[in-house]
Amino acid sequence: MTEKLSAQRNRYPLEHLPAGVHICWQVDGDEDFHASLAGIAQAVASAGAAFLYIVDRRPLTALRRQLHAIAPEVTAQGKAFLLEPPQILLDNARFDEQTALAQLRRFTLSHRAGGLPAPWIVVEMSWATWGLPGSDRWQAFESLLDSAGQELYGMFLCQYDRRHCPPDMLAEALRFHPYILFNGWVVPNQVYPGPIPSPILEREAVMVQMGLDGDSYQEYLRVFLEEAESHAARLSEAVQAGSAKQVDYHAHSLKGAAATIGAVRVRDAAWELEQMGKRGSLAGAPQALEKLLQEIESVRRITAR
Structure with missing residues (x-):
C-alpha cells in the first residue's frame, strides 16, 4: 500500500490516504489530541466524507463543539456521527468482535452503495479496559479490522489514550496497525508484522x-x-x-x-x-x-x- 501514498520523507498526509488504511492513533495528552483531531477533521472535510467517532471518555457535546469549530461543513451537513461504544460496539454490555465488525461494515457499505466517499471512523479503544464481558477480545477485533482492509471501504483510526490504557495494551496495539498517526502525519509502523492469521482451533x-x-x-x-x-x-x-x-x-x-x-x-x-x-x-x-x-x-x- 505504501506505493499508493504520496510520501514526503516517509510521512504521509492524512488527506492522501486510500480507503482501507488501518491506523494506530496513540494520544499523548490533550495538545496532541487536539492537533491530530484538527488534521483528521480537515481531511474529512476535504474529501466530503462522513465521520463516525465512537467516543468513550470524552464528553460528546464538547467534542461536537470542537469538531464544529475545526470543520463546520462536516457538522453542518450532518455528516458527523458521534456515538458511545454501547450504541455500536457492545451488545447488552458485552463485546463481540464479529458483531462490532458487522456494525462498522454496515456503516461503510451504506456509503459505498450511495456512491459517497469512504467514511472516516475513529474508535476510542479505552472501553476495552472496563472489564466488561468479552472486552478481552479487543485484539481479535483489531485483527479482524486489519485483515478486512480495503474490503470495508473506510479510513480506520483506533485511538489509544496513553493516560488510560496500560503500557502492555499500547505495545500490543501496534501489532495490528501498519501505520501510526504521529504529530498530524501518518508514518509506517516499523514493528508491524503483517496481518496475523487466525488459529484453526482455539x-x-x-x-x-x-x-x-x-x-x-x-x-x-x-x-x-x-x-x-x-x-x-x-x-x-x-x-x-x-x-x-x-x-x-x-x-x-x-x-x-x-x-x-x-x-x-x-x-x-x-x-x-x-x-x-x-x-x-x-x-x-x-x-x-x-x-x-x-x-x-x-x-x-x-x-x-
Whole structure:
C-alpha cells in the first residue's frame, strides 16, 4: 500500500490516504489530541466524507463543539456521527468482535452503495479496559479490522489514550496497525508484522472455558464436524438455488457451532456467507462457500493427527 501514498520523507498526509488504511492513533495528552483531531477533521472535510467517532471518555457535546469549530461543513451537513461504544460496539454490555465488525461494515457499505466517499471512523479503544464481558477480545477485533482492509471501504483510526490504557495494551496495539498517526502525519509502523492469521482451533481456550478434558473436547469436535458437513451441504444447495434466506439460516447456525468449539476460521468464513444472505445478495457466494469448505477441511485434518 505504501506505493499508493504520496510520501514526503516517509510521512504521509492524512488527506492522501486510500480507503482501507488501518491506523494506530496513540494520544499523548490533550495538545496532541487536539492537533491530530484538527488534521483528521480537515481531511474529512476535504474529501466530503462522513465521520463516525465512537467516543468513550470524552464528553460528546464538547467534542461536537470542537469538531464544529475545526470543520463546520462536516457538522453542518450532518455528516458527523458521534456515538458511545454501547450504541455500536457492545451488545447488552458485552463485546463481540464479529458483531462490532458487522456494525462498522454496515456503516461503510451504506456509503459505498450511495456512491459517497469512504467514511472516516475513529474508535476510542479505552472501553476495552472496563472489564466488561468479552472486552478481552479487543485484539481479535483489531485483527479482524486489519485483515478486512480495503474490503470495508473506510479510513480506520483506533485511538489509544496513553493516560488510560496500560503500557502492555499500547505495545500490543501496534501489532495490528501498519501505520501510526504521529504529530498530524501518518508514518509506517516499523514493528508491524503483517496481518496475523487466525488459529484453526482455539482448543485450549475452549477446554478451559467449558471445563473439558482432551477426550471430551475431541467428542465435541467430532459432533461439530458432522454438523458442519450437513450445514455445508445445505449451504451448497442454497447458493446454487440463489436462496439468500437459506444461506443466512445455515451460515448463522454453522457460525454459532464453530464459535462454541473454537473453530475460528470456520466461524469467520460462515459469518461472511451469513452477511451475504442477510443483505440478500449472493454475489461472491460460490467463492465464499469454497473458502468455508477449505476451513472445515483444515479442522478435519488437524483433528485426524
